[in-house]
Amino acid sequence: MSFFSGLDFFITLIIAIIPAIVIGLNGKSLRYYRGFLTCIFIYLIYRNSLMELAFLTGYSAMSLGLVKLYLLSRIKMGRNKFFYASAVIITLCPLILSKLESFVGHGFFGSGSTIFGFLGLSYIFFRVIQTIIEIYDGIINEIKWYEFLEFLLFFPTLSSGPIDRSRRFSQDYSKIYTGKEYSELLSNGIVKIMWGLLYKLPLSGTAMYIMNTYMINKYDPIHIIGYAYSYGLYMFFDFAGYSLMAVGTGYILGIKVPDNFNKPFISIDIKDFWDRWHITLSHWFRDFIFSRFLFNSLSKKRFKSKLTAASAGLMINMALMGIWHGLELHYIAYGVYHGILLVIAELYQKKSRFYKLHKRDKVYKIVSWFITLNLVMFGFLIFSGQGRAAAIGLIEYLR
Template sequence: MIDQIPSLIPYANPIYFAYVLIALIPLIAYMLWKEKRLPWYQSIVTLVFLYISFGGSSWKQGVALILYVVWQTVLVALYQKYRQKHNQSGVFYASIILAILPLFLTKLFPVFDFHISFIGFLGISYLTFKSVQVIIEFRDGVLKTYKIWDYIRFLLFFPTISSGPIDRFRRFQKELHNAPLRSDYADLLKLGVHRIFIGFLYKFIIGYYLGTLALPHLEKAALDGGLLSWQMLLYMYGYSLFLFFDFAGYSLFAVGVSNLMGYKTPMNFNKPFASWNIKEFWNRWHISLSTWFRDYVYMRLMFLLVKKKLFKSRVVASNIGYFGLFLLMGFWHGFTWFYILYGVFHATAICVNDWWLRLKKKHKNWPSNKWTHALAVVVTFHVVCASFLIFSGILDKLFFN
């Protein structure tokens, strides 16, 4: 009987926003009146929306979410207690592996056509990034103590639970215990409403047109035309724009609803197609994810390579670091060849970009003006679109189906 009760994927249906508005009205009114939060009411709202998204027909995902939160909470608590007295690397790495294990299994099992209902759920990647972040910050000494309930609230913050943005625990914890002033909150409310309406434009109008109406026809034409056809080029542009408007729209919803609740959740996109090189693109695209990988994977990998002196050249070490980073990002998307190729493509693009920047430093007389800048933006846009063509999986359909 419970399987027949429909669940709502966050932000996928306009009805979801009606529920959000109704639920947040008391919270908004109280914060404007008292300049204080209502922790107990926010907890109730969180439970309600978790049930809306992970209950009913999605009850197996709900069970997986509960088991996952218990697993991560116990793991972080044990490591934090251990770290107060000890600092052995083996325990740290074991904790990281155990934190990643549920996500790893959800990515690995489908490769072998093996499915376990009580492991995967919508948003497991982003909760894993949060958990790993907290363990690393305990290891670094940035975090020394914490409240378990603050950590659980951090994991289960419902506006961002399914697809981010990936917040930082210290920033979130500070806002959790400090409500904004009335004037600041009024500005945050306006900003939140504005972002939600822009999100509607992106996801439900532009994204719907591109994804539902245009892309099926563009894909069919591209498969009929072949890899080097103009139809494939149109599909590449269409898919790239759809990916941006759909995901940026979702992110605007998540940030906007967070703003209504009095939280300054970080933005995830900043005009990425205006980037003038591939590094700048990753500073503007899925910002919370790219900065997470930069801070917790790439910088630590580089530190290890330099410390161990595995490579004499820092350039070689940097390039190895890029390939390690983007291969990991490729595997994170899925154990599929085109996701791995997507990672290799971006690593190669960044290495070429670094080589070009070093070459420009040696030739300071080369032109640098608004025209060269515009050319760089156009080239970067097409490099990114080519990577999204790989990411879309159409090449798999073209060559192997």
């Protein structure tokens, strides 16, 4: 069984949420039933891989112990940078080892298996690091073990997000909705699930079929462009569909999981795109990598200007995002590519008089949208791992 995939998962999900609907419509707390369902679904998903289940359990327990210990040290010793850095590094180590293991040997045991990795590691990592950073900032002053574990393991968002924030999750965790409030939440959740199914099944499947049947391994310009577009549409419908179903399921269980996509292909510039695409991931990197780098650089006068500091921050931010996807060259190139685009956009929008004069003009917005869309689709070609083959094939074709 896999999350939001296959008839067995959806039949189980439908059966499982019926009691939740009854509980919610009667104005009762969903907290205990939601926790029970998370345990059940984790068992069903991981039962065929006891090693993954063991590492998921171990990493979650370690994370709970670590944040509790770090919170205690923060209260007793203040903003000690050694303890802060140690907590971040300990949390980061399994993720680094998993990425290295996957890159170097596709698993030390072969067949793509990994010792350190497990389904959901990357997304749990984001939640743990966010909690540690906000403890360091003094924003979080209490950790309830049961609430923290459900925040890490909440099953709709465990394997691929969206990436929630602990304080936002906490607002919903103990909330008891009235029947009327829950009825609205339920209807919104069902609508999101239905849209997710539409995205995930016919639309994603059609884009994949076109890509694999008509576009792949053909290196004339038309087929390369067709591959980039069909792959980009496949990525969007597949991931946005998953995200919508995760968000909708969260709603039905009383958690208002944040949306992850907002019409990204209507973006009028690359900055607008990253405010619409994989929103919870891009905003996580913005808040915890870019903004902190920029503030630290300005306070230490590391660069001559704020614009230079912002440009360096954008490059670091996007390169790290690429590395997070994997250590393969095409993932790193994808991150660097988008970093360069964001730097160019930042410099152009801050320095260009033409932009300031025309940015609200309708024709300008249409041209900017068209350029942005094609830059984004070229980025997906890089991300797909087919960029090098397409470049070599195109050179051969043009000869």
